[in-house]
Amino acid sequence: MSADTQQAPLEITDEEVRALDAHWRAANYLAVGQIYLMANPLLAEPLRPEHVKPRLLGHWGTSPGLNLVHTHLNRVIKARGQDALCVWGPGHGGPAVLANSWLEGTYTQTYPDVTRDAAGMERLFKQFSFPGGVPSHVAPETPGSIHEGGELGYSLSHAYGAALDNPDLLVACVIGDGEAETGPLAASWHSNKFLDPVHDGAVLPILHLNGYKIANPTVLARLPEPELDELLRGYGHVPIHVAGDDPEAVHRAMAHAMDTALDHIALIQSTAREEGVAERARWPLIVLRTPKGWTGPAEVDGLPVEGTWRSHQVPLSAVRDNPQHLRQLEDWLRSYRPRELFDEHGSPRPLVLDCVPEGARRLGATPHANGGLLLRELPLPPLERYAVPVDKPGVTTHEPTRVLGSLLEHVMHDTAGRRDFRVVGPDETESNRLQAVYSASGKAWQAGTLTVDEHLDRHGRVMEILSEHTCQGWLEGYLLTGRSGLFSCYEAFAHIVDSMVNQHIKWLRVTRRLPWRAPIASLNYLLTSHVWRQDHNGFSHQDPGFVDHVLNKSPEVVRVYLPPDANTLLSVADHALRSRDYVNVIVAGKQPCFDWLSMEQARAHCARGAGIWDWAGTEGGTREPDVVLAAAGDVPTQEVLAAAQLLRRHLPDLTVRVVNVVDLARLLPHEEHPHGMSDFEYDGLFTTDKPVIFAYHGYPWLIHRLAYRRAGHPQLHVRGYKEIGTTTTPFDMVVRNDLDRYRLVMDVIDRVPGLAVRAAPVRQSMEDARLRHHDWIREHGTDLPEVADWTWAG
Structure with missing residues (x-):
């Protein structure tokens, strides 16, 4: 173990080691029980096949290391009165975090039916990865969590986000060695260059190297320790190394590492806050090397398991059908000496809970993991102050x-x-x-x-x-x-x-x-x-x-x-x-x-989510429109209004409705989305039988997908981005994707009954404008003056 710190912490006593080990063994027992058992949680009788779940799901390999970290975080939180949060990066470490939440009592506080006794232990076991129960990974249902088990690679950036503007908070972050191979995690090491020791809290990364992913070794675990140390120092950290498989030695080393790290953090923060030191801090980091599947079966069916990739998920997979596996599972569970850990009622004994903090300082109870409890309203000003x-x-x-x-x-x-x-x-x-x-x-x-x-x-x-x-x-x-x-x-x-x-x-x-x-x-x-x-x-x-x-x-x-x-x-x-x-x-x-709406109009339009712009169309409230021009997005809105202006000029007898959509979910049926329109509302806006030419900001098929159940969908024609792009002029982008005003006018002529012949000259002039645009930009490098200088003239 090494660290660049000023003074080594005191060694922990033998009594403290016994208490830490009791807590760790209890958490390991509960983790194994969750993966395997649905009855007989305290092994009050010999284990039988019917006590075992019919489907064995979960991940054992990372759990002992996570339990070790949780145990030792408990110790320093309690000893120092430290507010703390832990982000559990290894994706499927659910058994460990649930076990610790149950031990500390927060799980029972959150879910009162999962009591901290034998009956509650049985519920805890059965519900894990079971229909109607809880997921196998750390999830929103897990007290104290802010990080989903499937979010592989994001743990460290989540931890830094939690520490920002939280000056009294310690955020521990366990990073699995598989997760450490991801791009997001690799970039997030640089977050320490953005952490302010004055106004922010501290992040303590704990890189847990157990050697394997599902079936392959991990890169960082196979690096020689000096090379790994250089890498982490290059990222700006001071590594503290803990390694081994002897529980007592690892407990002592881990306690020393935790104390060293927290002393170092305290020194950084006090120096910055009291002395105004402006140098970039080099924050501590713990590298924890323990065997994958530590304390589990050493060998199954003649093949090595502990310390290998075979311990990643369920080391004993045929417990109900294979008597040898059943005996191994019982021996494995009894190896933790559960009678020393739980009393006759199934409650944790005092020695097990000796290191556990109280109240909101428990990792499962911290309000920082239930951020809505701390959230305050933003001081948003009146919009009129900034409206144009x-x-x-x-x-x-x-x-x-x-x-x-x-x-x-x-x-x-x-x-x-x-x-x-x-x-x-x-x-x-x-x-x-x-x-x-x-x-x-x-x-x-x-x-x-x-x-x-x-x-x-x-x-x-x-x-x-x-x-x-x-x-x-x-x-x-x-x-x-x-x-x-x-x-x-x-x-x-x-x-x-x-x-x-x-x-x-x-x-x-x-x-x-x-x-x-x-x-x-x-x-x-x-x-x-x-x-x-x-x-x-x-x-x-x-x-x-x-x-x-x-x-x-x-x-x-x-x-x-x-x-x-x-x-x-x-x-x-x-x-x-x-x-x-x-x-x-x-x-x-x-x-x-272009500015289209006043602030008052904008508020009303946004509240509706979609609405008719009377001033832009030619309905006049006297009859149904011949065509609906709709838009969603700023550039599509401009093109639709330019098209409406052209139609007003060239086809003054045509009745045009202009609809603008701000809230895209309004196009969905209200049964499918809370913001969706009823058929009555939608039909009133878009009609059931008139052509709708819809200019959309994105891929046009999305609008079809949102509106496919509407009565007027056969009349809906959407223009949008068709994956045609290049370096060109702004207007040429819309022309290339057939979203331009001239194309929209042509669409109207093509789809309104009776216009194909009557408006053929207008259609030809629109096509000519597109051709003129093509030649103009290649000669001048800018858009046509009639486009570049266009304004809405009503």
């Missing part, structure tokens, strides 16, 4: 995200004292026109600085790192522990976190069904630099499909908004920042965009 004036639609322009940036600056300023709001993004805050926030807070940064740097701040609350995974993990950890924030990202690269948002949505869906979980602030995405204005970066930056991914998920959780201008963006953002337990995706441009 709109006397007439389509005359003035603003950059919507720049307008939003002023609102976010206000929120950042007004949360400066309480520090519970952050803006994160992969090096894109200024690029996305949100730089107004720098007036209230700079960019968090603990590494070196140069004179040319701007807005770097050791105490900043704007988080930028060129890793979407790390940004997402930080913000998730921040939200799950009771704070609020916004994730700003280029639209095309939001896909990088597809799996992460999927897991967060699943988490929220489950927590909505757990009355003890308090609602947390929503995860809010602002996707900008979007597909239609990536004409300069080109095809690689053109992908609007994140919306499709999100709308596949749980309808009670997901919301997607496409505000068409600055004031509607303000209204949508205000709603999203106030909301709870949602994932809100907002797609809005950063380039100059």
